[in-house]
Each structure stands twice: as structure tokens, then as C-alpha cells.
Amino acid sequence: MQRRPVGGSGLEVSRVGLGTMTWGEDTSPAEAREQLRSFVDAGGTLVETADDYGGGAAQQVLGGLLRGTVRRDGVVLAGRGAAAGTADGERASRASLLRSLDRTLRRLGVEHLDLWQFPGWEPRVPLDETLSAVQVAVYSGRVRYAGLVAPAGWQLATVAGSAAAGPDPAVCRPVSAQVEYSLLAREPEAELLPAARHHGLGLLAWAPLGRGVLTGKYTDGTPADSRGASALLASYVEARRTEHSARIVQSVLTAADGLGTSPLSVALTWVRDRPGVASAVVGARDAAQLRASLAAEDLTLPAEIRTALDDVSDPV
Numbered sequence: 001m002q003r004r005p006v007g008g009s010g011l012e013v014s015r016v017g018l019g020t021m022t023w024g025e026d027t028s029p030a031e032a033r034e035q036l037r038s039f040v041d042a043g044g045t046l047v048e049t050a051d052d053y054g055g056g057a058a059q060q061v062l063g064g065l066l067r068g069t070v071r072r073d074g075v076v077l078a079g080r081g082a083a084a085g086t087a088d089g090e091r092a093s094r095a096s097l098l099r100s101l102d103r104t105l106r107r108l109g110v111e112h113l114d115l116w117q118f119p120g121w122e123p124r125v126p127l128d129e130t131l132s133a134v135q136v137a138v139y140s141g142r143v144r145y146a147g148l149v150a151p152a153g154w155q156l157a158t159v160a161g162s163a164a165a166g167p168d169p170a171v172c173r174p175v176s177a178q179v180e181y182s183l184l185a186r187e188p189e190a191e192l193l194p195a196a197r198h199h200g201l202g203l204l205a206w207a208p209l210g211r212g213v214l215t216g217k218y219t220d221g222t223p224a225d226s227r228g229a230s231a232l233l234a235s236y237v238e239a240r241r242t243e244h245s246a247r248i249v250q251s252v253l254t255a256a257d258g259l260g261t262s263p264l265s266v267a268l269t270w271v272r273d274r275p276g277v278a279s280a281v282v283g284a285r286d287a288a289q290l291r292a293s294l295a296a297e298d299l300t301l302p303a304e305i306r307t308a309l310d311d312v313s314d315p316v
Helices: 028-043 053-066 094-108 127-139 153-167 192-199 209-213 236-240 245-257 263-272 287-298 303-313
Strands: 003-005 010-014 016-019 045-050 074-080 111-118 143-149 177-181 204-205 279-283
Touching: 003 279, 010 016, 010 245, 010 279, 016 028, 028 053, 028 074, 028 287, 045 053, 045 303, 053 094, 074 094, 094 111, 094 127, 094 279, 111 127, 111 153, 111 177, 127 143, 127 153, 143 153, 153 192, 153 204, 177 192, 192 204, 204 209, 209 263, 245 263, 245 303, 263 279, 263 287, 263 303
Parallel strands: 016 045, 016 279, 045 074, 074 111, 111 143, 143 177, 177 204, 204 279
Antiparallel strands: 003 010
16 A cells, blocks of 8 residues: 655655544454454554544554554554543643543553644643643653644644744644545635645545445445444434435446446545545444455546546535
8 A cells, every 4th residue: 555644744654544433332353353454464554543432442442453463563553632522621731632642552552652633722722732732742752743633724724833933843743634524525625725735734534435425325225234324323424414415426426337446446536635635544344344445545536537526526
């Protein structure tokens, strides 16, 4: 699998990443093990996790696999900052961020994260305090690079500018922004992507398959074994099942049929090869689904198909 630099930094990641949101819940430890093996065997490096995935269950599963299934130095661990359930105004505090980081390191059984992504904006917490937590984490050896989680374009610019003007810009400057981006979610193109390019940040695109909707599996209903039928994720998937989405999905199906490939490969390749994207992070229920994503590695969309998909999915 090809690797790309993350923005203007020296960090390199596989252009498709592995998400672990459902590990320990919808995805069993045995299935997670097979996914991780398949991913690493295919040349994948970026593994994304978060403090709040399954209340910590996902990180516990991943930690066990790092001790017996793959080598720690064979993967790039990207962790997220304070848990989403933390009270407003505390997620970006120095104390909350460092507690969250230490929990993550304990669960994973590792000494450092390669990429630590933190909330970019909390109105009740001074930005200097948030950036000081990054400085502490890097100086202590617990973090190598820092990034942002789902910032607005102006927030990214403010954080990047503040870090650049601080006492140690090389340490505190974020190198990435993780945000939902797909044919069904192109909002980042309005402000976030231009801001990221200007400030030298690479985009980590999560849910590149439109939360599974772009695979076409929901065209004729909700399969019993799908995430749309899961009590945990049904509402998450349903948010992308709209009339506008249905037209985009049909175009993806048509393109896949013409190319002799899967709708999944078409949707993933579209995101993966967008300007500014360092990696498209996919989450899979099982190893078979993940291998279907990995099969898109050799696909390049013809210009006319890419243009057609751009047009039909244009949010304007």
C-alpha cells in the first residue's frame, strides 16, 4: 500500500487507515485480530483509536493485539484526545487531555502515540492551555505529532496560527485534521480543506464510505447483519440515508458497474485521492469487509467518472 506524508510533516502513513470504533462491541476480539493482520499484511500502517470507543473496550482489544499479533513499530498509532462524554469546557483542558492520554497509553500498553489528536476549540478553555498539554506530551515522550479533531476551518486556522506564534511552534503545531469526508459529506471542502492546505495540515478522512451507505447495501432495505440494523449504530447510519444520498449512491453503483469493480472501491478511491487527503480511515465489521476496502489499492478513477461523481454529489 502506498504511503503519504501527513501535511508538511515528516510523519508518513498508509493512504488507507484502519479504524477501530466498533472493536470490543460490534467487532469481536477475534475479528479484530484478523482485521489487523490483514491490514498490516497489505502494507497498512495507520491505526486509529479513541479514548471513548466502546468506553475503552476498543483500546483494550487493540492493546492486546499489539502485544501478540503485530509489532508495535510496524504501525502508526493515531489516538484521539479527551473522551467525547467529558463535560463541556473540560475536553480541551490540560488536566483532561493528559488524563485521557495516560488512559490510552495504559490500555494500549505502549509508551507513546505516533499521532495524538485533540479537540481544537473549547470556548471555556484558553487555547494556550490546550497547546501547553501538547507541549508536555511531546516533551515527555508520550506523543510524536499532534493533530486536530473535527475543527471548523476558522478554528484550524486559529490553532495553527497560535501554535506558530508560540514559544515552540515545531512541537505544538498540528500536522493533521481528522474529519468526516465522503461523497455524502463534502462540507470540509468549503473552508476546512483550504485552511488545512494553507497551514500545511493533512486530512484524515473518516467514514469515507458514507457510514456504509455508499456501498449500496441499503438500496433495497436494511440487511439484518449490517450496521444499520445494529442498536449501537442504526441512528449513525440513518443520518446518511436521504433522497439526495440515494441519487449519489446510484451514480456510484453505475460507475462501479462500468469499471467492473465494487461500489465500495469507487467511493473509497474518490476520497482517498482527493487533494489534501493523507489517509482515508475505514472501519469494518469483519475481515472480509476490510479486505474489500484493501482491494481498492490498485484502482484509479478515470477523469470522466470522477467528474460525474463530483457533479452529482456537489453540496451546492
